[in-house]
Amino acid sequence: MELEVLCRNAKAAKYELNRLSTEKKNEALKKAAEYIKAAASDIIEANKKDLINADEKGMSPALKDRLKLDDKRIDGICEGLMQVADLNDPVGEVLEKFERPNGLKLEKVRVPLGVIGIIYESRPNVTADAFALTFKAGNVVILKGGSDAINSNKAITDVIRRALKDCGINEDAVSLIESTDRETTKAFMQMKEYVDVLIPRGSAGLIRSVVENSKIPVIETGAGNCHIFIDETADADMATEIIINAKTQRLGVCNTCESLVVHEKAMDRVMKKVAAALKEKNVDIRADEEARLSLDCNAATEEDFGTEYLDLIISVKTVKNIDEAIAHINKYSTHHSEAIITEDKANAEKFLKEVDSACVYVNASTRFTDGFEFGFGAEIGISTQMLHARGPMGLRELTSYKYRIQGNGQVRK
């Protein structure tokens, strides 16, 4: 279908979605799960086409694994839909209620954002996931997935649209842009007349391209060059445990620690122990000159400090005090998640206050920056911008608000 027609149809469904009751939305989410489960073999068949194409392109085994769907993963997708049905509906929540001296009664209430565009890369489970979250928050969603997963995405979207239709809901509540070339993506980013918000999910390159080219307001998600600062008073065992977790528990995700900032007086007592544990996990440590006097490791270049490795590599920067640490972090971080390991309460407070990141931790792993870990029950991404939402975005972050004002004839003096 022509892109503009698809976007216009999505906008036409907006106000119908806006009015759907929580019960109706949950019914549709459960039916979508049921239909996907029933269509598992068709979806896996479609996914096989994507895997064959992947082989032809010589895709790496790791990426192929992300792309692959099997019965277990289909079950996971269905469970995800059921879980979203169980979450509280944010739409209609009264955020504030107040009365003015002239008798006007004001209520600030949550409303859907409208039409949300999601631009994402290879994993096909995002298709169902992004639909579930945006739909539960009363939004219409237009999906623009990567070419690698196009057959899988199409199969999943078709099933969801069928489920919506059978619930008596406008199936344009979800649509997939089937053409996957760059020109279509660029044209999609100009559809300001129809699309209210764009959320890119994927690599730093994808996100940068959307931010630079979109005329539609964007929620920037993703890139995490996360730091952990080992303060003078850090407990060596705690520092080791937290850093091993933050660096090695999962490599390719945005809340993984990529850089250590070390108080010079903690270098021998704490960092040596941390370094030994990192080496046991095969982490390549790249440190500045001063740290290399104590540590047996590679040298860091300026570029290292600004790099989100997503790999078994970590950079180390030595500082004289907490002020230097904070300045270094605010300079190089992507404002995602940073932590301090310290026993000093004043320094903990200073770090929490002055580090300019969405999530700032004292004595805990940066890996907790996640909608599920925060108890939101869902996550569409981690915002690294200042506007609208910051940090993990759940259902509430997929809403806006309006003011409802009730009067009895008031006019302005």
Next chain:
Amino acid sequence: MELEVLCRNAKAAKYELNRLSTEKKNEALKKAAEYIKAAASDIIEANKKDLINADEKGMSPALKDRLKLDDKRIDGICEGLMQVADLNDPVGEVLEKFERPNGLKLEKVRVPLGVIGIIYESRPNVTADAFALTFKAGNVVILKGGSDAINSNKAITDVIRRALKDCGINEDAVSLIESTDRETTKAFMQMKEYVDVLIPRGSAGLIRSVVENSKIPVIETGAGNCHIFIDETADADMATEIIINAKTQRLGVCNTCESLVVHEKAMDRVMKKVAAALKEKNVDIRADEEARLSLDCNAATEEDFGTEYLDLIISVKTVKNIDEAIAHINKYSTHHSEAIITEDKANAEKFLKEVDSACVYVNASTRFTDGFEFGFGAEIGISTQMLHARGPMGLRELTSYKYRIQGNGQVRK
């Protein structure tokens, strides 16, 4: 000064501003008021240069009046600064506080947005006003005023910078881009590395240009094609009073009513009376064919329904029922402010729920959409977009938030 240097200096002041105490900020606001009062004659002298240039350009008397500063207006500017000093500081406010089963303690707290760019047109009082609001919320501001007011803006900014310096605050907390050509404005909108948010204030053309050209996230403010729906059960006297207020109390502002939507059964009983009152105020009524069977007025074209007149003109559209009214409004409105006049509670609720605008009124004038009227004590503009803030934006809307997370060694399983 070179634009990029100015932006870099602004960013360099960001974290210092972030840390300023409420007391220090209030001290600076009061000193700025004091200094502006003391420098009144210099500022008025600078303003005279702008007025001479305006004469040379043949500026209209109305625009010249907006540009002009005198002792009374300078007093107004100073009072504005003092009032902002009296407002609560939003920075540090704890929005939420919760604990996770693993013992992590989370707090969601308000923080400044960072560096805010304000692009505005002629009125020089915006210079002090925009500084006061952004500064009180802990932000650095870069001002890009219009060429018409450049001498006035420069004089006011210089005085404020002196006041900041004398308070021991980095004077780059406020800076003015002195070059006023379009190329500079375009270049400013690319300064994503330094500027966190852009807020355009002014004409629809200015705002559209910023939205289309900016790589920096924008808060879209302004345009208001506001509707009032006269429902079947509307009280004729109330409708007349509200519509006269909403259309004629002030013409050139965004919350002024530009279009009436009239239930066919209210045409003779209510609209005739409203039309007579509008004519007394010399309002040009432009109505659809059906309304013209009852009203003696001009014919509306399709274009009229989409026009924000900001003038003594109003369009009239006849509808058969509330659903048609809501559909018409959602199609043509700029999602700013809309009102229903009705005695029917179910229709009032339907209108509040289904009209997709920042502020939706029952039996009150749209002119109340204003930060002061809402009790925010300030206003930087009215947001007409869905992201971040919607409707009147006060100090709170000039902030973002961060999560502060305290642990005692937690790692992710």
